[in-house]
Amino acid sequence: MLQYETKIDAKQLKGKDFLTLLDFSSDEIFYLLELASKMKKEQKDGKISNVLQGRSLGMIFENASTRTRVSFEVGMTQLGGHALFLSPRDLQIGRGEPISDTAQVLSRYVDAIMVRTNSHEKVEELAKYSTVPVINALTDFYHPCQALADLLTIYEHKGSFQGNKLVYVGDGNNVAHSLVIAAAKVGMDIAVATPVGYEMNSDIIEKAQEVAKTTGATILITNDPIEAVSDADIIYTDVWASMGFESEQKEREEAFGPFQVNHSLVSYAKSDYIFLHCLPAHRGEEVTAEIIDDSKHSVIYDEAENRLHVQKAILASVIK
Structure with missing residues (x-):
């Protein structure tokens, strides 16, 4: 496991969008890495976590994916939550519905929104109107999860x-x-x-x-x-x-x-x-x-x- 002493309260990340690492302090990044390392060890040890039991993740994919879709979907499942795959064919956004409407509607249904798209501006707009955290799973400018x-x-x-x-x-x-x-x-x-x-x-x-x-x-x-x-x-x-x-x-x-x-x-x-x-x-x-x-x-x-x-x-x- 990582051996870094971070000076943050874990609660300060609740509700925060994950759009680019520029938005996160070094301490916050070390905290996430330490938590990821801890979760990895627990999974290898067979420990089950239900920290996200009853929570849902909406996953918007505008282009193809293997690692991103599987890792997010399996990740939510391992944490006791549920992930919903949404392609442009599944959403009215694919037929011209404003991103602002999509963001506000999905916020009433899910606890976070993950989006993979070629437009970083689209992710920023989604985050602007969403009342739940938005996670950037890849845009034309950034790939912070990777x-x-x-x-x-x-x-x-x-x-x-x-x-x-x-x-x-x-x-x-x-x-x-x-x-x-x-x-x-x-x-x-x-x-x-x-x-x-x-x-x-x-x-x-x-x-x-x-x-x-x-x-x-x-x-x-x-x-x-x-x-x-x-x-x-x-x-x-x-x-x-x-x-x-x-x-x-x-x-x-x-x-x-x-x-x-x-x-x-x-x-x-x-x-x-x-x-x-x-x-x-x-x-x-x-x-x-x-x-x-x-x-x-x-x-x-x-x-x-x-x-x-x-x-x-x-x-x-x-x-x-």
Whole structure:
């Protein structure tokens, strides 16, 4: 389990939206990680929790999902609650009903709303009109639940955040945004290498750098993957063409070729590096099979499992 002494009252998270890690203090993030670690151990020990008995989660999905849907649904079940899957076909929002109406109606039925959509503005609007907590399960700008799972996985395998260098190689997308914020919040050094023209959002970088000044983390932004990976403790990548960018697949393959995580690139990292990927992965594109399937370094399935535990911690905290 994590060994951090947080200075917060757990009750202060009740009713709070989980839209981006920028909205959470370092202590609040450490609290969620500690709770996730505790819940994970209890599950392994066969202990059953009914902390959310009689509570319901509305899950709005506007695009496909494996890990997000299963982990949230199973998480609510393990906590004694109920999760309701809602696609655009199931909701009037898919036929043009205002988000404000959907938010206010669902708030009368469920105890929290989880949403996965390509528009962060839509999540913010949903939270504005909802009277129950709203959880961002992925938008075009952020993927905070994934970043929290990444932090838990890194801690489990490295034993600390400070003194470790996390490197992200690939598209400057929602995963990269949340990862940089997460690293800054916990005081972990991070380097991000993207091709020219595929950099991260400059405003998000600036916000992360402001956080890093208070925690002692360093943030390196570069277009050189070798510079980024040098002396890395953790290497992370994502698909080259995320959902919504499939039409750019061919041009992205050309731009991202030098950024493939392969044997040559990881040779610049520390010998005991670990490899992370949020999945799904395209072997032979952003990462070679020999790297992602290497049991000595790849911890992608631990990372995927930890989605369940951090989301249980989020649900338990913001609902009850």
